[in-house]
């Protein structure tokens with residue numbers, strides 16, 4: 001084993017910010033996919049971040065947290081373009097956190113706190129210390145299901161949570177067992193599986209929030225590339241949450257429903 005660790009970084013720009021992250025071309029030359037990057041950055045998720053920034057600024061929100069911040073690009077953009085006053089950027093990968101600190105300085109931005117910690121621990125700390133934020137972003141590898149409880153506790157009442165899910169095979173009903181275990185949804189792959197996946201994610205968020213006496217009102221949802229995304233406004237109140245629960249129902253579909261004849 002070599003005693004030296006070499007990290008190939010590259011300077012990227014997205015929106016109004018510049019930042020260092022893993023050199024994806026160098027990684028590809030080694031035959032490794034972007035998911036194996038020591039510091040994660042996926043340029044194809046730019047629209048995901050663009051929409052988050054637009055929502056944040058159009059609702060004139062003030063504080064934000066990206067607790068799975070990777071290179072920090074989303075956190076930097078929330079500050080530089082979204083007009084956030086305070087941003088918390090956290091990642092369990094301490095190397096990512098080190099690079100984020102460099103990226104904050106590079107953009108000459110103040111009001112961004114960087115931490116290396118587990119996202120759930122950090123979300124629970126935010127709730128416990130009453131430092132809840134106006135906007136929280138949940139952008140994990142795969143399913144958001146294991147994180148949603150903690151993240152919901154960390155958002156202010158009246159605040160927004162943005163949730164990405166990249167675990168399409170379970171959500172789309174290709175793995176019905178995992179769909180049931182992770183999302184509490186019973187179903188199988190249908191011709192409109194993306195729509196079904198988005199609705200399954202929304203249903204899961206509404207039911208998870210209801211357990212915390214919170215109402216997760218869906219504001220916007222869409223699917224793009226390899227992920228689905230939904231935004232919710234979080235309000236307190238059993239009545240509100242009951243009203244949302246009553247809107248959940250079944251998808252009725254018979255084989256052949258979409259046949260031409």
Ligand SMILES: C[S@@+](CC[C@H](N)C(=O)[O-])C[C@H]1O[C@@H](n2cnc3c(N)ncnc32)[C@H](O)[C@@H]1O
Pocket residue numbers: 040041042045049066067068069070071072073074090091092093096117118119120139140141
């Ligand atoms: C999909 S990337 C996030 C991308 C980032 N939000 C963006 O817009 O570029 C997921 C990140 O979550 C981090 N991560 C994985 N598990 C975590 C955990 N339990 N707590 C905190 N961060 C975690 C990974 O190190 C990785 O950087």
